[in-house]
Amino acid sequence: MSVNTSQVAADRDHFGARLAKAVAERGPLCVGIDPHPGLLDAWGLTRDVAGVERFARTVVDALAGQVAVLKPQSAFFERYGSRGIAVLERVILDARAAGALVLNDVKRGDIGSTMDAYAAAYLDPASPLCGDAMTASPYLGFGSLAPLLSAAIAHGNGVFVLGLTSNPEGPQVQHAVAADGRTVAQTVLDAVASADAGYLPYGPVGVVVGATVGETGHDLSRVNGPFLAPGLGAQGATADDLRAVFGDARRAVLPSVSREVLRAGPDRASLRSVAARAADDFAAVLA
Numbered sequence: 703m704s705v706n707t708s709q710v711a712a713d714r715d716h717f718g719a720r721l722a723k724a725v726a727e728r729g730p731l732c733v734g735i736d737p738h739p740g741l742l743d744a745w746g747l748t749r750d751v752a753g754v755e756r757f758a759r760t761v762v763d764a765l766a767g768q769v770a771v772l773k774p775q776s777a778f779f780e781r782y783g784s785r786g787i788a789v790l791e792r793v794i795l796d797a798r799a800a801g802a803l804v805l806n807d808v809k810r811g812d813i814g815s816t817m818d819a820y821a822a823a824y825l826d827p828a829s830p831l832c833g834d835a836m837t838a839s840p841y842l843g844f845g846s847l848a849p850l851l852s853a854a855i856a857h858g859n860g861v862f863v864l865g866l867t868s869n870p871e872g873p874q875v876q877h878a879v880a881a882d883g884r885t886v887a888q889t890v891l892d893a894v895a896s897a898d899a900g901y902l903p904y905g906p907v908g909v910v911v912g913a914t915v916g917e918t919g920h921d922l923s924r925v926n927g928p929f930l931a932p933g934l935g936a937q938g939a940t941a942d943d944l945r946a947v948f949g950d951a952r953r954a955v956l957p958s959v960s961r962e963v964l965r966a967g968p969d970r971a972s973l974r975s976v977a978a979r980a981a982d983d984f985a986a987v988l989a
């Protein structure tokens with residue numbers, strides 16, 4: 703696919719370089735901010751927007767100065783309408799101000815002209831919802847993501863494209879074989895590899911590969927972008943699974959954990975210590 707690289711943000715590094723720096727300084731960990739109703743209960747918070755706000759601001763307060771990436775799961779904020787979105791805006795602002803990169807987990811995918819609007823919403827610094835990166839679905843065709851990729855490059859931000867997702871239903875679509883004999887997921891991995899060609903240490907277009915997927919036989923070796931690896935902890939995968947899933951590609955893996963860390967709250971010191979231990983465990987496997 704072709705992406706307009708002529709407008710690369712001149713004032714800061716591209717996302718791959720920013721992510722590599724954050725991981726080098728803070729360790730390989732992305733913590734999800736997923737205010738599940740059950741977690742609100744466990745934290746002694748109300749199941750409403752006030753509870754979500756207290757929850758999310760506690761996570762930011764505890765972890766934004768420590769972990770490389772925070773990943774708010776947009777659905778948990780959207781469910782409360784405009785007041786939930788206002789909380790999300792504040793989370794993005796505060797987390798970035800404290801030094802964490804923010805990955806908006808929104809999994810957007812639509813026709814190209816609508817993707818222009820999603821690009822403006824999540825990747826253009828003029829938007830209050832702009833973070834450092836967003837998640838996107840390539841299942842309307844990888845080419846439909848072109849507006850996101852162009853905007854990401856223009857603004858020094860990133861996009862994580864769903865490749866091999868952590869859920870058990872994923873293989874039904876992602877392992878299906880396309881007309882050229884490759885699996886659907888392999889076509890996504892190869893398209894990501896093309897989009898990131900030439901970048902050092904890796905490019906701004908990442909791919910989601912769940913730590914739960916096992917050894918699928920997909921070729922990850924040509925991908926020159928970061929891998930986001932959810933599925934650790936609550937979904938059953940462990941640090942050791944990263945070695946089996948990613949093999950030699952594991953230098954570029956960003957492990958992502960939500961519930962397993964969030965269960966340590968609301969005590970901030972406990973959140974910090976569980977996150978620090980997770981980052982150390984992952985670093986040992988990914989070295």
Ligand SMILES: O=c1ccn([C@@H]2O[C@H](COP(=O)(O)O)[C@@H](O)[C@H]2O)c(=O)[nH]1
Pocket residue numbers: 734736775807866867868869910912932933934935936937958959960961962
């Ligand atoms: O393949 C995918 C893509 C995204 N996710 C998201 O990550 C977190 C996982 O939460 P846990 O509590 O650590 O299970 C959640 O926000 C998902 O929407 C994923 O799990 N798998």
